Amino acid sequence: MGTKNTELSCGNCALSRICLPANLSARETRILAGAVERGRELCTGARLIRAGTRMDALYVVRSGSAKSCGVLKDGEEYVRAFNLPGEVAGLEGFANGHHTSDLVALEPLRYCRISIGRLERMMETLPGLRREMLRLLGQSLEDTQRMRIEVSMVDARGRLASFLVDLSRRLERRNLSPTHFRLSMSRRDIARHLGLTLETVSRALGAFRRAGWVEVKARHIKLLRPDMLSGISFQNGGSRALL
Amino acid sequence: MGTKNTELSCGNCALSRICLPANLSARETRILAGAVERGRELCTGARLIRAGTRMDALYVVRSGSAKSCGVLKDGEEYVRAFNLPGEVAGLEGFANGHHTSDLVALEPLRYCRISIGRLERMMETLPGLRREMLRLLGQSLEDTQRMRIEVSMVDARGRLASFLVDLSRRLERRNLSPTHFRLSMSRRDIARHLGLTLETVSRALGAFRRAGWVEVKARHIKLLRPDMLSGISFQNGGSRALL
DNA sequence: GGCCTCGATTGATCCGGCTCAAATTCCAGC
DNA sequence: GCTGGAATTTGAGCCGGATCAATCGAGGCC
Known part of the structure; x- marks a missing residue:
């Protein structure tokens, strides 16, 4: 085996136990990995997602960290979430196909990108991926609801x-x-x-x-x-x- | 045409423009309708969902209204959401297959029930339903995140x-x-x-x-x-x- | 190293909403 | 219609966190 296949793929990524493929079979992980593009490193302060833009992909932090944030009319900033490696950002975009918050690198950031179109096509044939997407959205919803209660109590x-x-x-x-x-x-x-x-x-x-x-x-x-x-x-x- | 088919089905339900089938084709709506069970009327204060139980179905309010709520360790009650006719309750159960809140009728309540098993099976063949479930979860997430910001600002x-x-x-x-x-x-x-x-x-x-x-x-x-x-x-x- | 700028800490005061308490209104059941 | 209990309104005082302001410390750049 040469040096060719030391490239990162979901199957041999250190984050696979935490990331999207965590609950997928080896086969499904392999197929998913084929749709994952790895982005170049972004520097601190770079915007990976911009509010208002079309949601054409899901982004996953690979290394570094990010904040999901935005600005109110009066200029006040809010922070919806912080994202660590293996965490998927921008799920709320499924609401209407557009992002509603920025995603900003808090330190040098590497990330993976999965096109929504390819994701939807893969969901047609991969039941594990379907279930995982529902789980992921459900978990985000549960976490956010819990957080909302917490802020108020x-x-x-x-x-x-x-x-x-x-x-x-x-x-x-x-x-x-x-x-x-x-x-x-x-x-x-x-x-x-x-x-x-x-x-x-x-x-x-x-x-x-x-x-x-x-x-x-x-x-x-x-x-x-x-x-x-x-x-x-x-x-x-x-x-x-x-x- | 006799009295036989005056029964409510998603296709002729007054809520169909608002409810789950809102964005489904006629064909997908018909198939979905086949999996929908209509519950009997519950009286005020009845619990349709109980926190901690297995999530084996999605519930939709058909008439009346409900609150999604629970109790903290110290006995304080919290209210996550109010549900009007056509609104789906209990989505956060997708997180781990268990409900985390009660769903309580605020007035006499009629509801529809869709088994999770049948829903997942239908999602295999109905792309519109897949997209609609993602949209619904994304919208819930967006709404809750917005609400969280609101409570704090x-x-x-x-x-x-x-x-x-x-x-x-x-x-x-x-x-x-x-x-x-x-x-x-x-x-x-x-x-x-x-x-x-x-x-x-x-x-x-x-x-x-x-x-x-x-x-x-x-x-x-x-x-x-x-x-x-x-x-x-x-x-x-x-x-x-x-x- | 030394400067410079931004982030973080600490202090003083103020105010919105909570707490405790009482009065009032609503509604269900006779 | 009457009545009892619960829900709601209203009032007085207090407190946690916001605001305004000053100092302190850290990291980046030359």
């Missing part, structure tokens, strides 16, 4: 704790340290995502630091007491958590 | 205005009066849905009344200045609206 610290715990878990699934990581997004982005101001995020983080639950050095975070954070978070232990 | 009045304007539009699509209607949900339900307290909802409604924008008599609402409500709402005119 949980206080600033609880929301920041949830955010850190959720991020920690997602990093862990990617074989990165769940307790020692670097935030690729600014305090401002975190605030916009959680429905807070950056000052409040900073203060909450300060409170966690003073409590000895985290170590904070700029964007470098060390979780010293993830159990305590879980305890006040929504997704997990806290008294306001979903049953 | 818009004040109480703005949120209540959005709620009224949205309800008004949904009623209008059903050929009901967009300006004169009865709320099937309590102030408490509205509050839980908008992330407010019932007192705040009541006060905001009072403010609209004093401003001459609405007439309120218990649950009967008359919108006198829907334009003004739109003006401060999120979905539409307000300065904080999405572009």
Whole structure:
């Protein structure tokens, strides 16, 4: 075997356990992989998706991270989600075939692209892919609904704790340290995502630091007491958590 | 033609322009109709879906209305959505095959039921149905994401205005009066849905009344200045609206 | 290394919506 | 129509997070 086939394909991609092919058979993964185009590396701040444009493809983060965001009429920015490697972005475009948010690289970003046309054609013959697309959309819907409840019922610290715990878990699934990581997004982005101001995020983080639950050095975070954070978070232990 | 075929089927249902078959061909609608079971009438407070149970069907409201809701660990209730005739409930169950919220009748309710197994089998051969399911999930996701932004960026009045304007539009699509209607949900339900307290909802409604924008008599609402409500709402005119 | 700019922290004050409490209205059942 | 209980409205006071403002720190560039 020469050097020819060391190219990344879904089958031998390190993310395959996390990414779209996670629940597909080897055969379906192979077929899907044939429709996946790998994009060149984008630099920080680049826009991979632009709100208002036709949704002609699904994008998956391959390395780096991104935020799905936009701007209100009055100029205020909002952040719908952060995307880590293996996460699919832009699903809400299925609503009417147009994107409603930008997708912006938070650090140098590599990505995969799957044309919607080819995806729909593959769904005709691949039942596993059909099921996976429904699962993916259902999961996004569930996550967003849960988040909506959280924003309206949980206080600033609880929301920041949830955010850190959720991020920690997602990093862990990617074989990165769940307790020692670097935030690729600014305090401002975190605030916009959680429905807070950056000052409040900073203060909450300060409170966690003073409590000895985290170590904070700029964007470098060390979780010293993830159990305590879980305890006040929504997704997990806290008294306001979903049953 | 005897009385035999006056039975409701999707093809001759008054809701067909709004409901799942809205974008299906006549042929696909006919096939889908064959898989639709019509449930008997449920009375107010009945639970059509129970959180934690297996998702074995999709439910569509045929008449009446429902709320999708649940209870947090500490006993607080939350309300994810209200469902009007023609609206599909329980889509988030696609995430892992289990429901995560209850669906409770707000008034006497009739509904249709479509088994997930049959739906998946039909999706194999009906491309329009495949596309429609993706559209439906995408739309739910978009709506929920928008709502999440709204809860975190818009004040109480703005949120209540959005709620009224949205309800008004949904009623209008059903050929009901967009300006004169009865709320099937309590102030408490509205509050839980908008992330407010019932007192705040009541006060905001009072403010609209004093401003001459609405007439309120218990649950009967008359919108006198829907334009003004739109003006401060999120979905539409307000300065904080999405572009 | 040193400067410069942007991001983050910290402080002081203010306000919208929550909480607790009471009065009022609505509606179901006689 | 009357009545009891629940839903709604209204009021008073408080508090968490927003706002405004100043300082501090970090990373990029020369």
